[in-house]
Amino acid sequence: MAVHRSPLWIVILLIILIPLILYLFNLNIYTFDEGFHQKEFSKYSVQEKLSGENIRELNQNVLDFFKGKKELPDFFNAREKEHLLDVKNLVNLAAKLLIGLVVLFIILLFFLSFFLRASFKTMKYLSIIFIVGSGLTIFLTLFFWQNLKSNFLGFFTSFHDALFDPGTWAFNPDFEKMVVLYPQEFFQDIGVKIATNTLWMAGALLVAGIVLWVLFRKRK
Template sequence: MKKILSLILVISISLFFLAFSIEINSYNKNYYLRSYEKHGVYDVTKRSEEDLSVITNDIISYLKGHGGDELLTPHFNEREVLHMRDVQDLFNLARTIKYISFLVSLAIIFLFLYRKEYISLGRTLFYGPFFLYFLLILLAILASKDFTKYFTYFHLVFFDNDLWILDPRTDLMIQMLPEAFFMGMALRILLSFLVFLSIIQIIGKIYERRGLKSYENLSGEIKGNIFKKQ
């Protein structure tokens, strides 16, 4: 039972921080603005910084679920808006996963603490992320060799239509958010996720040492009582 709980904890914590990493980076307006400057978006779109700033605010608000199509229709055509509906559905799903995984993680951690199983909790938090590191490094290597290929795979897996295929000659969305934008976004999400996992490992090591110290103290007390009886 303890092993099952440990596995569920690793999965739920990973899902929480992955969803959280996606959110904090996708909602970071400064990254969008820096990307526009870096990739010449102002020249491509023939839009001013003020115009793109307003549009970006509406995109982020839409992703957060703070509004519907009315946020996008002043800026984008029908195909782009329909695609963004699918994107919003993914963000809503990620938000749901974030909340559920947080509650599951919290419940299991409290259970470990209630039982004073500090060593088990600590080792779960410390050793659990190592397998994820392997997967993330492998994914990063593959994506770095051919990002377009795996970016296409992502769309084929998560979207059941071809609305994501936009025309850079006419569609503002793909002009604002070219592939290079998503490459940088993916890297930021990956780095954020790794930082959070590292913090979890540090916390895990602290709990493991606390558990070992408690075990040593308890062992010392037991030995002391035995010697007293003798």
């Protein structure tokens, strides 16, 4: 699978973009998957812990806030609202980044086709990109999954320390109910779902890459 020097940098960039796009896509999917959220609320008896509250409506309000449609209800205190605003900014940044990376991926594919003069070799390079990109995604996802399962608390803490200011993301469940509505296990399960779906998509991409490679070899 030797790669000609001229489009090498394009091939490398396309390979790197694959795991980034898959992760961001699945992050966006499960951030706004109300059906999955409701299953999690039932799994961890959130409604029983927040008796008198409509958790479906609360969750919908949070998602609408992320979309810029509503303000947060007074169920959340000032610190919680500040943190959710930080989360909203990250969610919106991730969505914009996903769109930007998809556009960049398409542009790079056009550049690759230009370098190869839209020749039959495009199939060869596309197969390499799919195979290596999906392989990289699978490797990274298994590494992520292992950390998620073996030391979620450490992963969760490091993740928040990297993205949020110290002291802005830790809450007391006795009087700050956001962590009752969204317990730590909720995020662990979302991480598992993101990893699982990413693995399935990477596997499909790997199969597509192998098929393209076989077709290229047959027509060579």
